[in-house]
Amino acid sequence: MLKYEALLENLNEQIETILPRQIMDAGREDYGGFVSDGIAGATNVSAVSTLGYAYLLEGGRYYQSEEILARILAGAAFARKIRRESGCFDLITTNFDSSPDTGFLVEGLAPVVRAARKAKDDGAGQIAEVLGEIIQTAVPGMIAGGFHTPNHRWVLVAALSQALELFPDLDGMDTIESYLAETIDNNADGEYIERSAGTYNAICNRALRLASDALNRPQLLEPVRQNLDLSYHMLHADGTVVTSFSRRQDHGTRVVLVGMVDSYYNMARREENGFYAAVADWLYAISPGGLPWALEPFLTHPEWRVDNLEREPLPESYARVYPTAQLWRVRREKTSATAGAGITSPFGVKHGDVELASVNLCASYFSIAQFSGETFEEVDGKIRMTHISRSSDGGRPGYDLPLGREVAFEEFYNLRKERDVYALPPLTTVLEIEEVDSGFNLHVKSEGYDRVPFQIACDFVPGGELDFDSGIVRGQAAEVAFLKSGYATYHINNDAISIGPGAYAHRFWALRGSESAPTAFRVLMTFTTPVDHLLEIRCGTWSAAEEKLV
Structure with missing residues (x-):
């Protein structure tokens, strides 16, 4: 159970990591600041909110501590010195005079000020006053400053509404x-x-x-x-x-x-x-x-x-389809799987310590055939996604034709949309996923143009071993193995995932147009179109005695 007393113990430990970061030499220009990456950045002032919790929460080691109070006051003095004229603060790694980053700061300070006002000691009154001044002064800048990302809007709403x-x-x-x-x-x-x-x-x-x-x-x-x-x-x-x-x-x-x-x-x-x-x-x-x-x-x-x-x-056991989000989640105790459209890792499964982070599909067809589901539907208990290999401008698959007039050096790319196109048919790839006993079946079909190199890539989180009929490979980051036929089992400790049957139609280690996996251990199965392959994925326990999935 989440207990207040246990949280206080962890807060005490966090305070011990904050105190050495604060500059308490009154002779320094950055007195009261908190150092991170060698500098007392403006938004590091947010650490005073953590100190505020330590001072205000009864039962903690630093409850009503004079040292913590002095450090909060010093931090507030640094904030007054380093803020911009607008009342906003810099996130010095990227955003300057930043209303959204000031919003994060104010959002965190406001609960401390509210609680300090309700406390009865003089120290809490000082905290409410100095941190409240930071909030008040920041409001005009947050009103004027705007935002960058979607979540910033709600952070600013929270900061302003609390202010x-x-x-x-x-x-x-x-x-x-x-x-x-x-x-x-x-x-x-x-x-x-x-x-x-x-x-x-x-x-x-x-x-x-x-x-x-x-x-x-x-x-x-x-x-x-x-x-x-x-x-x-x-x-x-x-x-x-x-x-x-x-x-x-x-x-x-x-x-x-x-x-x-x-x-x-x-x-x-x-x-x-x-x-x-x-x-x-x-x-x-x-x-x-x-x-x-x-x-x-x-x-x-x-x-x-x-x-x-x-x-x-x-x-701990469920299967849920989210049609608007276009994703499917399955959990069976220590096994959980995810399928979804709109991303280039349309399926992944984790079983205990072992994780097949992504099963992804790609063809070399004009470098536009990395599978990302454009449709998502549940059909007879199965998830079906389809990808049609066609560029957004309609120019691929195919070739541009000559204009029959002069094309100036600086005009070539701008005129591309005016060219007629010699078009080829798109490649259509369908992925159908079904939950079965102890795992999943992935039915992959790709057709529309023949003799196109195609691959199924199984990207595992490194750290395990891959056992197959006549060999063993350590699963290391950025390494690639081909599963030509049969089945292979990737295992970490006693947890294992098997894949197969393999296939081997070409030896492209990095298929043109495919995404690389520099942090994964990749197992490839290779084909040429048309493709019709059933990939069986099973989860279970690795038996070191029998060297197989049980």
């Missing part, structure tokens, strides 16, 4: 309404635009629930519920989340979803939802972290520090 809750005389409601008028960017299945299961979904959920409370608009919680429900079903048995769909920097990364603990727990307590509470417990038990946000529900609602909410058992 107005704390300081009702401030302007900013018109800006909040302008952002909210765009409507929340979640679809019917609970996805946000960025599809960032590992990072930005958590940021959107947090921002929307904070804004909901500050504005007294409970309707803002509905997309949070939808995404929390979806997010659980995107988790593997080890708490890591599927990131192959992400449009952001978490794409393809291994992330335990601890950044969503605060929203799961907050929604659990406000709605007495034992399922959400159980998810929060589980994620935090796997990866204790996410501070200080994991403590925000307890800072804002001290009454929640006593927790008698009954937990619900978490489902």
